[in-house]
Amino acid sequence: MTTMSAAADGQPVPPRRSKRTEILENRPVNLDGFVEEWPEVGMVAMDSPYDPEPSLRVSDGVIVEMDGRPRAEFDFLDQFIADHSIDVAAAPAAMARSAVEIAHLLVNPQVSRDEVLAVSRGLTPAKLLEVVKTMNVVEMMMALQKMRARRTPANQAHSTSARDNPVQVAADAAEAALRGFRELETTLGVVRYAPLVAIALQVGAQTGKPGVLTQCALEEATELELGMRGITGYAETISVYGTEPVFCDGDDTPWSKAFLASAYASRGIKMRFTSGTGSEVQMGNAEGKSMLYLEIRCILVTKGAGVQGLQNGSISCIGVPGAVPAGIRAVLAENLIASTVDLECASGNDQSFSHSDMRRTARLLPQLLPGTDFVCSGYSGVPNYDNMFAGSNLDPEDYDDWNVIQRDLQVDGALRHVPEAEILAARGRAARALQGVFDYLGLPPITDREIEAVTYAHGSEDLPFRDVLEDLKGAQSVMDRGITGLDIVKGLEAGGFSDIAETLLGVLRHRVSGDLLHTSAILTPELTTLSAVNDANDYAGPGTGYRPTGARWEEMKRLRHVVSARNPEEEVG
């Protein structure tokens, strides 16, 4: 309660404020953007009166009505889903079950993953939405623990540079690989730099830890070309959207995206689609549907296209569900649904959405605690000011916190603490390997001064400038000369880095096997494939499934500073 009072000159004195209020006003969380719900335009997470009721009618093996729409009124998403995504034989029985019943199948650890898949294959988007609406986040996490495709969780990082500096990208790729990431992603501030940065990511990754898969997020045709040339190892940002007009603004249809997927498959290149709650309302055409309903359409389009997996969890639009009530619950639900329809899930946590450290962590836990195929689809391996995805939920300054949380909770987030000497060695070696490759390919040179700087740097602010225009000419020449991953192999060999050359050749050779097309496929450091096929998730309750034990648990116990128990005046190794 405050009172107005008059000052001596008759002007009203502002009411006295609470000191506590002032402290709270200045909390970082109050810099975040929050908006009220507006279901009419789709500004609502998962609870819209305009979402359709689930329904399904099948006639002669063809879906003639889905979620309240007859076939004559299908848009191209409805048609694609009805014709390719839903198992028509399983559908009538599956749709007849109540949402609560299906939710029980998901949550109950004694119902096997296969039993759930037998039902989920016949469910429509509105039915899947209805199922998750009966579940709170704890129930969803229990379900996700069982439904993720690969038994062993993994993690993905970004390596980018505010200056598109390839030496920096290589060094940070090496460090990220050493810390445990099995996939790495890069992108550009200036698109034309892509060939050099993609080469740098590949070289840095294989230097850090053999078998890391690398991608360069670009416009689709360019990304496909780099993949076909073997300059990159996989692709992820093949985007799908939940309404027709927005899909068209994305310059594609479900069919053209499926065609693109098959182009990758034709070369044995791993790929997944990307989608996420909030993209349709962000792009101005949510057709009055909730964010999660539209995202479920994207998940089923992915399934129908025959693609093995999906990056979702709002991704670049996280500020949108993050602004409305239950948004982060919806984000967990979309990860769960992707896993529930037997897709690999690279589960977000890759885009800045909050100024608050508490909120960043709260948003992360629903994926970290149960484990997903990739807990982050883009932990920033470079300081966020260098992150050319406009900032991730986590960056290198969070590494030690992450490792502590793994140790605190005995939860495997796929990372490990690495002593400084090892990191410096990897960073320096990656930069030297790239120097050799650039020299072999006649690209603008990398100097010893740059190598020294990047070894000890935190970010681009610590590095000398490169000649951007010369680099751009070099990048264009890479494309014009038809340079491929095999040229990078030769460049590594010529530079005296035979082991890295051998590694890269081994990674490229995997395309011939097609193993990387399996659900959730990654390569081990020994260059064997680990996927949902040979590492199937067998979680069935307490005492079962993946738990960090043995050597991995010992590794997780190591931190930067741990006091020796036997000699408390010293620290452990």
Next chain:
Amino acid sequence: MNATTTGKRVLELTERGVAAPGVRADEIVIGLSPAFGDFFTKTIVDIPLAEVLREVLAGVEEQGVRARVVRFRHSADLAVIAHRAAALSGSGIAVGILSRGTTMIHQKDLVRLSNLELFPQAPLMDTDTFRKVGRNAAQYAKGESPQPVPSRNDYMARPRWQAKAALLHIKETEFIRAGAEPVELDVRIRAAQAE
């Protein structure tokens, strides 16, 4: 004609009819979104659109290149606008600008979702940057290879602004008229009348 007054300058945009493909090699096209300078008078961070256009035009003019300004009504998508503008441009180079400030430099032979330079974070666009965009577009038009405008990156722009950007975009899409032809605009930027 619509005239908008914010601060010191008035932006007057007068329609001159359907925009035709350009024939001069020394021109670029500036493609505007449906409600630019009409319903919207300032960017997401309150920079008057009069200033935005003034800076881009000045940057182009400094380089001895001409600029035509074209309003697109059939789409509020930046890549669509910028790419179509590039197709109309005699040099094949165009600048696309949305009312909230998101900007790109495009070239007609690139695929739509590629670009020469992209400025995806509207809150970071200031008058200085708009000037540099104009300069660079003009240099591309002359066949030169300018240093890309230094990219600024605010990794907290998304938490702070994304929801507002979504609402602004939804508002802009209300002004879309399907199938509408692009319209060439006469641009007058003059000092506001004294009170």
